[in-house]
Amino acid sequence: MAPVMRLPTERGEDVQRRLEAVGLRPTLARRLVLELLYETNCHYTAEEMLEALRARGTPLSVATLYQNLRQLVERGLLRKVTGPDGVVRYDANLEPHHHLICRRCGRMVDVAVEGLPATLRPVPLPTTPSAERELARWRVLAPHVELEAICPSCQEQEEAFHA
């Protein structure tokens, strides 16, 4: 089923290489955080990471976690993302991508979006000549699409509730 089997050492070396590539020492804390995110492919909150690491028998202190998350974001190994609910999560996927976000539980998964034009031109609301002129002066960098949705498990919960 899984054609490429990643051995722990292989992943560990990968993590170590990435850390050194950005000038960070491959300390235990940093390796634990990155390995967790790479393995699970989830968008954890800081709290969720604390719990996950505790559950794995490799707990970290809050201070250490936050200190390292900040460094990892600064050095570009992680991205900090804030959902529409205001909850901060960390994303190990560095490729440009979009998010599917559950409106109920905040769960977030990486997606591409089919049918998205290469360039998206903003149009002012309300549309007036002066607003148009002002808007033209913004330099648009990148579009980020958030697809609000209901995830499968929240749908089930809703169905159970209505039954």
Add this chain to the structure above:
Amino acid sequence: MAPVMRLPTERGEDVQRRLEAVGLRPTLARRLVLELLYETNCHYTAEEMLEALRARGTPLSVATLYQNLRQLVERGLLRKVTGPDGVVRYDANLEPHHHLICRRCGRMVDVAVEGLPATLRPVPLPTTPSAERELARWRVLAPHVELEAICPSCQEQEEAFHA
């Protein structure tokens, strides 16, 4: 230039009507908040509102502001939006729309987006049959586009800095 001139009383009555329409008494605090947002068309943070109201000579206490913001959001007169920087702002524009957001200062303006297809289909990353199947079970509600950008005044600041 402005074909329809809104007199203060007119706007006041509008605010009052809207409040009553959702079953909220048109108290001073609520009218001040709504009038501020309708007049300026800005996406204020709570702190910015406190300051703006103080500057207008009609200060509110933090508690009162937050209490009322929550009610106004609950009753659907305002929308709470969190930018990519994690800062919470309030949006009085209830029509579906997108946001142009300054990466430097967080300023946010409402826009429509030209060329956006009616339906956007999410595609899993990485694309595998099982991921595809799982993704198909999400119920997609609404796409929300955030255009990261640099606003005119931040562009000027950058130019001044490089000179």
Add this chain to the structure above:
DNA sequence: ATCATTGCAAACTGTTTGCATCAAG
């Protein structure tokens, strides 16, 4: 007289910092 609203102060949540200790180069 009753019930909603205000606003102070205290509580709370998520995050950051100061600092003593410990580990690595």
Add this chain to the structure above:
DNA sequence: CTTGATGCAAACAGTTTGCAATGAT
């Protein structure tokens, strides 16, 4: 031996809550 990492505890920012005073019906 010098520099960086850890983790406790205290500080901090933004938001919420308890409660007494006030205002509206």
